[in-house]
């Protein structure tokens with residue numbers, strides 16, 4: 001299958017279906033589901049069904065997410 005520009009596509013099976021895993025969702029007092037923390041994102045659905053973990057985007061998986069600190073001024077690299 002030809003890869004469309006910018007489209008996420010699994011490099012192992014060519015699938016284009018992604019999964020996002022959210023941990024700790026809950027129902028709030030307004031009765032709506034509150035999303036928890038994303039623990040895995042852009043995982044290939046087809047590979048996962050076969051027991052293969054394949055990320056569409058080759059980021060290292062982030063299993064623990066901490067609140068991002070406010071970005072401060074970066075020190076000059078010079």
Ligand SMILES: [Zn+2]
Nearest residue numbers: 010013044047
């Ligand atoms: Zn796949």
